[in-house]
Amino acid sequence: xxxxxxxxxxxxxxxxxxxxxxxxxxxxxxxxxxxxxxxxxxxxxxxxxxxxxxxxxxxxxxxxxxxxxxxxxxxxxxxxxxxxxxxxxxxxxxxxxxxxxxxxxxxxxxxxxxxxxx
Numbered sequence: 001x002x003x004x005x006x007x008x009x010x011x012x013x014x015x016x017x018x019x020x021x022x023x024x025x026x027x028x029x030x031x032x033x034x035x036x037x038x039x040x041x042x043x044x045x046x047x048x049x050x051x052x053x054x055x056x057x058x059x060x061x062x063x064x065x066x067x068x069x070x071x072x073x074x075x076x077x078x079x080x081x082x083x084x085x086x087x088x089x090x091x092x093x094x095x096x097x098x099x100x101x102x103x104x105x106x107x108x109x110x111x112x113x114x115x116x117x118x
Contacts, residue, residue, distance in 0.1 A: 013103050020099060024092045032085050039081055046074070 050070045 017096075017100050017103055021096045024096055028085075028089050028092050031088065035081055035085060039078060046070070 050066065
């Protein structure tokens with residue numbers, strides 16, 4: 001009876017850990033999706049403002065300088081957003097890993113066949 005209880009416990013803990021991992025990954029993906037929507041919307045609005053401002057001035061040297069600054073700032077903003085998402089994903093995986101370690105550290109491992117025959 002004890003072996004069955006231990007097996008049921010292990011199955012429940014594995015199911016719980018798998019469910020937690022799945023929810024963590026879904027949350028991470030949802031956050032990435034929302035961040036991409038935010039940056040896309042910000043990028044589009046900012047690009048339109050920059051284009052109108054540049055067209056008003058119509059100085060080629062200044063327009064080139066402002067376009068370069070805009071592109072560089074956009075790339076930096078996208079890079080920092082991607083870095084933040086990567087850090088959050090690493091943190092989520094670390095959290096799941098810690099949960100798995102805490103969950104399974106207290107569980108006895110089944111005896112191997114080789115050890116049982118000796």
